[in-house]
Amino acid sequence: MKDKIIGIDLGGTSAKMAIISLTGEVLEKWSVSTNILEEGTHIVPNLIESLKERIELYKMKETDFLGIGMGSPGKVDADAKTVIGAYNLNWSTLQEIGKAFGEKFDIPFFIENDANIAALGEQWRGAGEGALDCITVTLGTGVGGGVVVNGQLVRGVNGAAGEIGHLTIDTEGHFDCTCGKKGCLETVASATGIMHLARKFAQEYVGDSEVKAQLDDGADVNSKDIFDAAKEGDYFALQVVDHFAHYLGLACSHLANTLNPSKIVLAGGVALAGDFLLNKVNEQFMGYCFPQIRNNETLVLAKLGNDAGIMGAAQLVKLQSVEG
């Protein structure tokens, strides 16, 4: 009886792996470190070996599994089950991951990019649980996104749907983006973006501010320090956070006015600033939303944390198994 799913969340430091029930209960969970040496050629064999060991250890059979789902960095071709250009894994050339798993397991294998997988996880069993239309915005070093509509992942014609980090939000284009454009959401609403804003305002700010003084002294100030200072009422830090919230609230309003989802989930390291961040962004969001869809419960914080990837990988298997 195929009552279990294997979820794999592959990252640059480690791969999280889990055996999950069809209803989303994590039965077993472990991780393996990611060995990126020799152009990342050890990564997939290590995943396969670890999985074989665990299946034996838990006295399970291949026929117990509906499928193996995997989230990966880089450019993923979900149909061909390949990955290219995952530079944090040293994968610059095409990786035939589906083929490698297919040779070792008689279990259907599915793969998707990690931002989409995290979005599926939050929509299935996280902050978007029960929401057929749910968008996840992941605020980390950059800004990633995943869009679920009618319960299905939206991939787009080039597999590039959900590039929410590259919405042109700062139309004055203060900061260059890694994508070659200026003014992308990522340049003002990621961990990096918050530091862009902080350095910009530091040049102009003349009042007292401890965190600004640290920044001017060349100390290692990060986005968490800015949020912590803002929470304590530091006026300089509040100015930075207010601008961050304006840009992110505006971007989320574009998503809401276009797709009217029941949930927009804020995830990633920056979102750990919690309700303080959520309330600031929500205030801006509400002002930019079409009145008919204004709803104080649309914007929410992610719930699954580091488990979003393994849960989303499992949900990918469920969705693809129904489709197929």
Place this chain on the structure above:
Amino acid sequence: MKDKIIGIDLGGTSAKMAIISLTGEVLEKWSVSTNILEEGTHIVPNLIESLKERIELYKMKETDFLGIGMGSPGKVDADAKTVIGAYNLNWSTLQEIGKAFGEKFDIPFFIENDANIAALGEQWRGAGEGALDCITVTLGTGVGGGVVVNGQLVRGVNGAAGEIGHLTIDTEGHFDCTCGKKGCLETVASATGIMHLARKFAQEYVGDSEVKAQLDDGADVNSKDIFDAAKEGDYFALQVVDHFAHYLGLACSHLANTLNPSKIVLAGGVALAGDFLLNKVNEQFMGYCFPQIRNNETLVLAKLGNDAGIMGAAQLVKLQSVEG
């Protein structure tokens, strides 16, 4: 054999009606004038009577039809098959349209708002033909929109997906929108919006311009006049069109970066300015798109003109019949 569909496109002046094959061939087409007197109580009975007459005239049977699809102004509840707040039809109270058709025909009936229906039409047999992901932006007195993802209409949790006219695009908020916000796309990219921009620039412009002189004289200048003057090289009019194109190109880039559709269709009266308009908007659009999805063929002009409504209504029946 259910090999035909009835499509109805209800408008404030007339209702267009058609009998359409399953593959999108218009077999018969006619229209009836819309009588909005007595709170619009004659509208639905007139549609039903006309349809009964035509089915008899063409010697068809009710069993020939897969369904009746209808696009309507106002707030449509697709599940309850009702409409409320269609003020150009004098429908301020709830209209039980599905019930009325159900009492007179033994044919499944489906209804959807007119912007969504037009989007379905263009996606099925118009400029978006063959595109599973396709967004239509209708530039008329206001700006409407419809979003098709994975071949399905996106309704959103409040049925308010596709409110593209209310994306906050002019963040300086020069003009008030009818929705209560400022700076909506509709305030700068509709027929009305273009005249907002023209009047604003007329206050500042000091050079020679025939169309500006007419505007200052209080003549009846409309958005078509502005586009015509711009095509002839009028510098004032070009300035207006360039700003219009910037705002619309930016809004379309938000749609593309979020959903990566194969087509974004520009429809409605303003889009009749044709390739001149398309090229101006596309130039801005390309600059704001994430590099990976930049494609000179994403933005296209609508193809179906006034037939978008009847075609979309027929496609609604096909989609719902598969779902059901």
